[in-house]
Amino acid sequence: MRKKLVMVGNGMAGVASIEHLLKLAPQKYEITIFGSEPHPNYNRIMLSSVLAGDTEMKDIVINDWDWYKDNQITLHAGHTVNKVDTKNKTVATDTGITESYDELILATGSLPFMLPLPGADKEGVIAFRDIKDCETMIETAKQYKKAVVIGGGLLGLEAARGLLNLNMDVTVVHIHQYLMERQLDQTAAIMLQRELEAQGMKFLLEKNSEAITGKQRVTGLKFDDGTWAEADLIVMAVGIRPNVALAKGAGVEINRGIVVNDYLETSLPNVYAIGECAEHRGIAYGLVAPLYEQGAVLAKRLAGVETEGYQGSVTSTKLKVSGVNVFSAGQFADDLHTRSVRVQDDFNGIYKKVVIKNGRVIGSVLFGDTSDGSRIFSMIRSGEDVTGKEKQILLADDASGKGKSDVELVAAMADDEIICGCNGVSKGDIVSAIHDKGCTSVGEIKACTKASGGCGSCKNLVEGLLAHTLGEDGVTTVKEGICGCTPLGRDEVVAAIREMKLTTSKEVMHVLEWHNKEGCSKCRPALNYYLGMVWPEEHEDERESRFVNERNHANIQKDGRYSVVPRIYGGVTTPEDLKKIADVAVKYNVELVKITGGQRLDLFGIEKEDLPKVWEELGMESGYAYGKALRTVKTCVGSTWCRFGTQDSIQMGIDLEKKFQRMNTPAKVKMAVSGCPRNCAEATIKDYGVVAIDGGWEIYVGGNGGTDVRAADSLVRVKTSEEVIEWSGAYWQYYRENANYNERTSKWIERVGIDAIKQALAKPEDRKALFERLDKALSLIEDPWKEVLENEELRKSFEKLEVNEQLAH
Numbered sequence: 067m068r069k070k071l072v073m074v075g076n077g078m079a080g081v082a083s084i085e086h087l088l089k090l091a092p093q094k095y096e097i098t099i100f101g102s103e104p105h106p107n108y109n110r111i112m113l114s115s116v117l118a119g120d121t122e123m124k125d126i127v128i129n130d131w132d133w134y135k136d137n138q139i140t141l142h143a144g145h146t147v148n149k150v151d152t153k154n155k156t157v158a159t160d161t162g163i164t165e166s167y168d169e170l171i172l173a174t175g176s177l178p179f180m181l182p183l184p185g186a187d188k189e190g191v192i193a194f195r196d197i198k199d200c201e202t203m204i205e206t207a208k209q210y211k212k213a214v215v216i217g218g219g220l221l222g223l224e225a226a227r228g229l230l231n232l233n234m235d236v237t238v239v240h241i242h243q244y245l246m247e248r249q250l251d252q253t254a255a256i257m258l259q260r261e262l263e264a265q266g267m268k269f270l271l272e273k274n275s276e277a278i279t280g281k282q283r284v285t286g287l288k289f290d291d292g293t294w295a296e297a298d299l300i301v302m303a304v305g306i307r308p309n310v311a312l313a314k315g316a317g318v319e320i321n322r323g324i325v326v327n328d329y330l331e332t333s334l335p336n337v338y339a340i341g342e343c344a345e346h347r348g349i350a351y352g353l354v355a356p357l358y359e360q361g362a363v364l365a366k367r368l369a370g371v372e373t374e375g376y377q378g379s380v381t382s383t384k385l386k387v388s389g390v391n392v393f394s395a396g397q398f399a400d401d402l403h404t405r406s407v408r409v410q411d412d413f414n415g416i417y418k419k420v421v422i423k424n425g426r427v428i429g430s431v432l433f434g435d436t437s438d439g440s441r442i443f444s445m446i447r448s449g450e451d452v453t454g455k456e457k458q459i460l461l462a463d464d465a466s467g468k469g470k471s472d473v474e475l476v477a478a479m480a481d482d483e484i485i486c487g488c489n490g491v492s493k494g495d496i497v498s499a500i501h502d503k504g505c506t507s508v509g510e511i512k513a514c515t516k517a518s519g520g521c522g523s524c525k526n527l528v529e530g531l532l533a534h535t536l537g538e539d540g541v542t543t544v545k546e547g548i549c550g551c552t553p554l555g556r557d558e559v560v561a562a563i564r565e566m567k568l569t570t571s572k573e574v575m576h577v578l579e580w581h582n583k584e585g586c587s588k589c590r591p592a593l594n595y596y597l598g599m600v601w602p603e604e605h606e607d608e609r610e611s612r613f614v615n616e617r618n619h620a621n622i623q624k625d626g627r628y629s630v631v632p633r634i635y636g637g638v639t640t641p642e643d644l645k646k647i648a649d650v651a652v653k654y655n656v657e658l659v660k661i662t663g664g665q666r667l668d669l670f671g672i673e674k675e676d677l678p679k680v681w682e683e684l685g686m687e688s689g690y691a692y693g694k695a696l697r698t699v700k701t702c703v704g705s706t707w708c709r710f711g712t713q714d715s716i717q718m719g720i721d722l723e724k725k726f727q728r729m730n731t732p733a734k735v736k737m738a739v740s741g742c743p744r745n746c747a748e749a750t751i752k753d754y755g756v757v758a759i760d761g762g763w764e765i766y767v768g769g770n771g772g773t774d775v776r777a778a779d780s781l782v783r784v785k786t787s788e789e790v791i792e793w794s795g796a797y798w799q800y801y802r803e804n805a806n807y808n809e810r811t812s813k814w815i816e817r818v819g820i821d822a823i824k825q826a827l828a829k830p831e832d833r834k835a836l837f838e839r840l841d842k843a844l845s846l847i848e849d850p851w852k853e854v855l856e857n858e859e860l861r862k863s864f865e866k867l868e869v870n871e872q873l874a875h
């Protein structure tokens with residue numbers, strides 16, 4: 067006789083455990099499952115993707131009706147168990163079904179916390195927890211416009227992104243000073259907020275909701291500061307509470323959740339609890355990875371297989387919002403006993419932080435680039451000693467000191483270890499898909515096993531496992547799109563812009579079927595650049611797509627104020643200009659005047675609202691110190707003053723700067739001119755360097771003096787100054803037309819090879835055509851400072867700091 071196993075709750079944790087049990091002891095139990103929801107077991111995580119329109123409801127079913135039949139499981143879907151009689155070992159449902167058990171699993175999950183606000187029972191006030199909520203939102207969006215999401219945590223932001231995709235006007239109301247405070251520090255949260263605002267989300271921070279207004283249906287949300295927000299739909303995403311009512315009624319010990327030991331046993335015999343309803347060593351988890359780990363242990367216990375028990379989990383999270391990469395793990399906040407390593411790059415929207423205590427990594431926050439996530443998470447879990455290599459965790463260029471590579475990480479994993487937490491896919495499952503189903507790419511693994519189809523944070527590990535199993539050559543690498551919003555690469559996008567005559571980012575995203583209709587911080591500035599490059603006349607610069615410095619034509623500093631660098635051609639100034647600069651510096655309390663490495667004067671500590679006045683009073687052109695553009699042309703004194711000089715390097719530098727100022731480029735570019743091979747202007751570590759030689763000039767390209775120092779390659783030797791300008795124009799246009807957005811010339815040349823560039827510029831007629839195209843583009847660009855001064859609306863945008871920007875300071 068088989069023993070009777072009854073499970074209450076047909077959700078992710080419980081059914082995953084049953085799957086394990088069926089593998090370990092297929093015949094041991096006669097299994098009955100009760101579930102309140104009228105569906106077979108589905109992937110709750112993927113509701114965010116369904117809402118965002120990226121996945122269809124039918125694709126999130128984990129085990130369909132047939133699976134229950136095939137495994138002889140009786141499923142009562144749509145029936146809620148409302149009584150457990152532990153004496154007689156029976157359960158009873160609200161629909162009149164009674165079932166006896168030998169072993170009982172409580173897998174009742176959580177309930178969304180609903181703020182007990184007056185009016186919370188009105189039509190249009192919902193949570194985001196199940197298929198029904200998801201369907202309600204999709205239906206509501208067809209009829210109504212204004213959505214308010216209460217709660218700026220993971221769930222709230224994923225709901226908000228989905229509602230935006232449904233064309234609703236979405237405001238997120240958050241009680242805390244910054245978003246996702248349970249997962250992020252303030253720096254990462256501000257970067258996230260900026261990115262989401264750029265996607266169209268609105269935020270009301272530090273707002274305490276007081277009441278919901280409306281008659282039958284909601285009309286708005288009132289706050290305790292007397293303000294109000296209009297709403298046709300309110301989604302509450304303010305956390306969850308373990309669903310313990312049934313267990314409590316049965317006399318099982320409850321704390322926050324149902325208290326369980328390492329074997330998932332409750333205080334009563336033959337009654338187990340698993341998943342979000344359970345509390346193990348004081349923790350009730352709210353993510354699936356720990357629940358799968360619990361499931362494996364419970365399955366062993368029920369199958370009679372030896373297990374050392376569940377030891378608790380370290381968790382990591384990743385926000386599932388297209389175009390935004392956010393990762394958080396462990397203890398990410400600093401305290402007296404921790405020290406951290408951080409990398410912050412506001413220009414590319416990247417922030418990485420690793421928190422270390424007693425020589426061990428205990429937590430991390432990554433924003434913008436989360437590719438290090440699995441590696442760092444593995445360090446947290448293993449507790450390995452990183453003393454002396456702390457900085458290399460984030461900063462090493464190669465793998466040395468960075469810890470294990472993804473291939474090494476997966477190689478060391480046991481077969482039943484979970485690689486994809488979102489979908490509960492183990493290393494063994496993926497290896498089987500590779501061997502038995504012939505999968506050779508991440509896309510194929512996703513299609514076969516669903517691994518990497520959720521938050522995407524396991525993608526590196528899946529890639530590592532493919533490489534480990536098949537060898538590097540056996541893996542099919544699918545070309546990466548320019549960002550997560552599209553599978554298309556740069557060349558395909560640029561070709562489509564040309565061929566289909568696309569002139570706005572919206573058009574590109576629409577016609578090329580971007581997954582995320584608003585784009586993201588990676589593709590929006592890139593598209594704006596490509597469009598401007600291909601259609602200099604037709605494309606209107608999309609200011610909102612640019613990063614903050616380019617929008618404000620000045621460099622934002624650490625303290626939120628700005629620095630201003632006026633154009634000083636060739637690094638040569640005059641007493642009149644110096645006087646003007648000094649006057650402005652005094653008048654606007656400039657705290658620091660600094661001579662830069664590029665021979666310019668940088669005025670630090672200017673308030674945003676003063677920027678237009680400063681520009682007006684300087685009466686000089688913008689030095690573009692903030693832009694992906696020509697920054698500076700550095701010169702040495704040259705033949706006019708220097709006894710070694712063979713050419714007039716100052717004049718050459720001024721001519722180059724006057725000709726190419728305001729030129730937009732894929733990444734910033736710097737030039738230099740030296741009057742003899744002694745090269746005092748350091749021209750061979752510039753993007754474009756000109757060095758005087760006997761009877762002419764030698765032109766160098768692709769140098770870099772920054773993080774990755776690179777000596778420039780010699781491009782050509784020419785005789786006259788006119789030829790220097792001609793080659794320069796052709797070279798710049800070729801770079802503009804062929805490099806990836808954000809690709810410095812040094813990286814570009816390494817990628818395409820100097821010979822290819824020499825070949826492309828070899829013919830005079832090709833150089834002429836390139837030059838003409840650049841000339842055309844340059845003729846259309848105005849000085850950006852002047853543009854602001856002459857445009858009332860633009861000037862106004864500097865007047866007052868917006869609330870959200872104030873926070874960023």
Ligand SMILES: Cc1cc2nc3c(=O)[nH]c(=O)nc-3n(C[C@H](O)[C@H](O)[C@H](O)COP(=O)(O)OP(=O)(O)OC[C@H]3O[C@@H](n4cnc5c(N)ncnc54)[C@H](O)[C@@H]3O)c2cc1C
Pocket residue numbers: 074075076077078079080100101102103110111112113114145146147148173174175176194195196221309312340341342343351352353354355357386487488520521
């Ligand atoms: C939109 C969304 C996105 C998420 N994204 C992520 C993510 O990216 N990563 C992550 O790790 N986690 C995510 N989560 C959390 C994750 O879904 C949960 O941690 C997980 O589903 C919990 O599994 P569970 O089995 O404990 O509970 P559930 O999946 O909630 O299952 C419990 C089931 O029991 C049923 N039930 C309850 N009481 C009874 C009763 N008395 N009788 C019969 N049936 C009953 C419920 O109806 C429910 O179907 C997300 C959650 C949501 C809502």
Ligand SMILES: NC(=O)c1ccc[n+]([C@@H]2O[C@H](COP(=O)([O-])OP(=O)(O)OC[C@H]3O[C@@H](n4cnc5c(N)ncnc54)[C@H](O)[C@@H]3O)[C@@H](O)[C@H]2O)c1
Pocket residue numbers: 181216217218219220221222224239240241242245246247248273274275303304305306351352353383384385386521
């Ligand atoms: N990508 C993911 O991993 C993912 C996605 C969705 C949900 N989840 C999980 O689902 C569960 C529910 O998510 P959640 O975001 O609701 O929970 P949460 O507890 O992580 O976040 C709730 C947020 O709401 C805010 N809040 C609380 N009261 C508020 C109020 N009165 N007004 C405004 N804001 C208020 C809190 O400050 C908090 O940031 C969590 O366990 C979460 O981990 C995970």
Ligand code: SF4
Pocket residue numbers: 702703704705708709710711712715740741742743744745746747
């Ligand atoms: S590079 Fe030559 S010309 Fe220029 S300053 Fe140095 S020595 Fe003089």
Ligand code: FES
Pocket residue numbers: 485486487488489517518519520521522523524525
């Ligand atoms: S861990 Fe989220 S998709 Fe794999």
